[in-house]
Amino acid sequence: MMKQIIFLVFFLSIYSCCVNAQVQLKESKYLFFVEPELMLGQTVSNYNDFPNTDVVQSLFLSVGIKDTRNLHSSQYYNHPTTGLSFFYSNLGNDSIFGRAYGIMPFIQFRPWGSRQKLWSLKFGIGGSYFTKSHKDSERNLAIGSNLAWSFQAFLYRELFVLNRLNFRLGAGYLHSSNGHTKLPNMGLNSAQVSLSCQWNSSPLISRKKNVYLGTDAETHQRYFINVRTGLGIHEYGGKSKPVGGAKGNVYSVAVSGGILFKQHLKLRAGFTYRFYEHYYDQIEESANPDFIDSPSWNASNIYFHLGSEFLIGHFGLDIEGGLNLYKPYYKEYYKKHGGSSSEVKYKLKKYFSSRMGLNFYFINTNKMPKNNFFIGANINANFGQADFSEVNFGYTYIFL
Structure with a gap:
């Protein structure tokens, strides 16, 4: 059952990218982007006799679309970005926790409006594969199965922009759990900081205020x-x-x-x-x-x-x-x-x-x-x- 659930998440994720890619061809005001990201951090102990770990090292490759349309649906989320993150993590103790590979659909937006345009929030939920689980080491009470859910909550701050490149600093929290489908399931948590460089399909122009001209959304509930x-x-x-x-x-x-x-x-x-x-x-x-x-x-x-x-x-x-x-x-x-x-x-x-x-x-x-x-x-x-x-x-x- 857990395999079917993870497959469903993967299918929905890939289908989402296909749908959005088709929309991008029709809409001139979408930006396609690719963003490699390096993360460093530390696992967070959540049970007795938690194994010692070194620095957690993660590599993310995110691809997606930034909605720059001058319409209500894009203005509502302050021009959100949506896409997929493909990731690899060295969890700091290869003999017990192994390594993780995964895919995660995400949404990113600026909840604070035009006053804080340099700051953004990113949320993702998807699936991951762990090379080691409890069956490989009895001290691994965090992950009971090779397949698991993965969650991401990150805060980003834009550093500077060079033509099509957007350099960003991030910090946040990553969590993995199999949803109690196979025990043990204490879950694996890590706090990490990141540095990323986002390449955009078009040059990033100056941050001028967008003027809302669209009428594609109802103003009442x-x-x-x-x-x-x-x-x-x-x-x-x-x-x-x-x-x-x-x-x-x-x-x-x-x-x-x-x-x-x-x-x-x-x-x-x-x-x-x-x-x-x-x-x-x-x-x-x-x-x-x-x-x-x-x-x-x-x-x-x-x-x-x-x-x-x-x-x-x-x-x-x-x-x-x-x-x-x-x-x-x-x-x-x-x-x-x-x-x-x-x-x-x-x-x-x-x-x-x-x-x-x-x-x-x-x-x-x-x-x-x-x-x-x-x-x-x-x-x-x-x-x-x-x-x-x-x-x-x-x-x-x-x-x-």
């Missing part, structure tokens, strides 16, 4: 509803053990409604129902009198969620957080696999859920279709601790 169904998978256990346990599915259905602002930002609220196969199996096997009378219902989870989604063309970067209203068996699960006697940690993980992923819309969201379908891949967590990885299919309706 629209309302929408979302319906989504998901199929997830996880390995039963805590973050580090037991190793090699059985895998089970997590089935989800979610309904939400919200507001679409200026065609590009969706804010929503709604409810999600989940059914955990592993919880059901554990209830049946243990015949626990507190749960055995209604095993299906006690293996369920209902939570209220708030979400935001940033729309760019066919893609949406989806971020969600929620409050568990009903998750009765989690108490028994935490007793066995919580890994901490802290009541505060237990309460936080029991009541707060989060979800992040990438959606692909069948119809370009810039066209404001009343009906649209999407597929996506995401990772779900209990207050930051990975719970399961998921693929989903959904439908959205906009009240025009």
Whole structure:
């Protein structure tokens, strides 16, 4: 299942580049760019007996398109850039962590407007392959499988521009995790700084203020509803053990409604129902009198969620957080696999859920279709601790 999820991310990533490349041929106000980037940093210890590591060295090669159109859709994100990053990382301890290779779709924009044009934020989510995992070294509790999710959050500062070259300094955070599909899964984190040189297909002109002339976006909000169904998978256990346990599915259905602002930002609220196969199996096997009378219902989870989604063309970067209203068996699960006697940690993980992923819309969201379908891949967590990885299919309706 994890291989299929990573394949879906790769497919969506490559398809995105193909679609954007076709658009670039039709639109004269797109800049194509290639950006090699050198990163140096250090892994962040997140468990006892974390192996010693040297300096983490990463090489990124990013290719993408910068939207310089004088239209509302580009002005809204202050002329965003989207594309793919191909990367290689030496993780500082070759015998335990090995090396990582990956591909990551990204979006980069200037959230502070014209006042801080030299600064930008970059977010990426994709997949990676690790040459070493727990099966190669028992001290590697960070990565339990060769395939894993990868996330990037970076802040960049432009240094200077020479014709088509843009030199930049960056700093940020990289995280890898298999989404609890194979234990152990403590996750591998690193803080890194970077130096990059971006080559652009056209000379970079002086930073004059752009005057908005377009009328391609609605200035007022629209309302929408979302319906989504998901199929997830996880390995039963805590973050580090037991190793090699059985895998089970997590089935989800979610309904939400919200507001679409200026065609590009969706804010929503709604409810999600989940059914955990592993919880059901554990209830049946243990015949626990507190749960055995209604095993299906006690293996369920209902939570209220708030979400935001940033729309760019066919893609949406989806971020969600929620409050568990009903998750009765989690108490028994935490007793066995919580890994901490802290009541505060237990309460936080029991009541707060989060979800992040990438959606692909069948119809370009810039066209404001009343009906649209999407597929996506995401990772779900209990207050930051990975719970399961998921693929989903959904439908959205906009009240025009």
